[in-house]
Amino acid sequence: MQLNHLTLTDLKRGWHPVPTGWQCNYCQAHWSTASPEQERNEHLTLVHGGNLSQLIHLDSRYNTLTNKQQDLLTAFATGIKDQALANQLQVAAATIRHQKFTFREKAKQARLYLAIYEAVFEQTAAQETPLIDVPDQPGPVDDRFIITEDEAAATLQHYFDFDQQPLRLKRWPKKQKVILTVLTRIIDEIPANHHFSETELNQRLKPIYFDYPTVRRYLVDYGFLNRTTDGREYWRNTNGKD
Known part of the structure; x- marks a missing residue:
C-alpha cells in the first residue's frame, strides 16, 4: 500500500479513485465509477476479511501497533462490553478502560501532528523540488529513496538510449540510488493490471537490457x-508508481 497516494477517507473505506473508476487498496480489483458501494464492501469482506482488519494488521513499517494492541x-x-472483554482476558475492567483511554x-x-505537518509543509511545497514516487519498502528508508525529479531526469538521460525503440539501457549502474531511479523508468514498460509468467516478463525485459534476470x-x-511465492506469476505493483 502506497500511503502517500491515499487520503484518510481512502484508507478508512478500503478503495481509492483511479482514472477509470475505483481500485482496491490491497489488490488489483477494479470497479467502474457506476459500481455500487456495496459491491466494493463485499469484495473487501470476502477477499480481505474486511477493511478494518486489513488496516489493523497492515504489514507496514508505519503500523507500530503491537500484537496485543x-x-x-x-x-x-x-x-464488546468492557466487562465481557475483561472477563475473556482475565483482567480488570479498569484495565480495558485504560487501554481505550490510551x-x-x-x-x-x-x-495534532498531522495538522502541524500539513500547515508547515503545504506552505513550503511550492518552493520544494518534487520527489519521484517509489513503492513502499519493508525496511528502513534512507537517502537512496530521496530522488528529485531533476535528479531522475539527468540520470535517465545518462543511462538510457532514448533514440532507440524499444527502450534500451546502456549499462547497469553500480550505485543503489541510481539503480532505483533506472527501475522507475523500466517499470513504465510493464503494463498494469496484468499477470505475466516469468517467460512473458522476460520477453518484455530482454530488449531493455541483456541481463534481464538482474x-x-x-x-x-x-x-x-509483485510475484507469487513459487515465482510463476508476476504483476506490477499498482500501489507504487502508476
Missing part, C-alpha cells in the same frame, strides 16, 4: 513488481 482493537471493533490519547496526538530481481526486491 491489534488484538484489543479487533475486539473493540466488535462492540488509544484516544494517541489519536489526539496523531491529529533487472527482474531488482524490480521485485524494490517492490515495483
Whole structure:
C-alpha cells in the first residue's frame, strides 16, 4: 500500500479513485465509477476479511501497533462490553478502560501532528523540488529513496538510449540510488493490471537490457513488481508508481 497516494477517507473505506473508476487498496480489483458501494464492501469482506482488519494488521513499517494492541482493537471493533472483554482476558475492567483511554490519547496526538505537518509543509511545497514516487519498502528508508525529479531526469538521460525503440539501457549502474531511479523508468514498460509468467516478463525485459534476470530481481526486491511465492506469476505493483 502506497500511503502517500491515499487520503484518510481512502484508507478508512478500503478503495481509492483511479482514472477509470475505483481500485482496491490491497489488490488489483477494479470497479467502474457506476459500481455500487456495496459491491466494493463485499469484495473487501470476502477477499480481505474486511477493511478494518486489513488496516489493523497492515504489514507496514508505519503500523507500530503491537500484537496485543491489534488484538484489543479487533475486539473493540466488535462492540464488546468492557466487562465481557475483561472477563475473556482475565483482567480488570479498569484495565480495558485504560487501554481505550490510551488509544484516544494517541489519536489526539496523531491529529495534532498531522495538522502541524500539513500547515508547515503545504506552505513550503511550492518552493520544494518534487520527489519521484517509489513503492513502499519493508525496511528502513534512507537517502537512496530521496530522488528529485531533476535528479531522475539527468540520470535517465545518462543511462538510457532514448533514440532507440524499444527502450534500451546502456549499462547497469553500480550505485543503489541510481539503480532505483533506472527501475522507475523500466517499470513504465510493464503494463498494469496484468499477470505475466516469468517467460512473458522476460520477453518484455530482454530488449531493455541483456541481463534481464538482474533487472527482474531488482524490480521485485524494490517492490515495483509483485510475484507469487513459487515465482510463476508476476504483476506490477499498482500501489507504487502508476
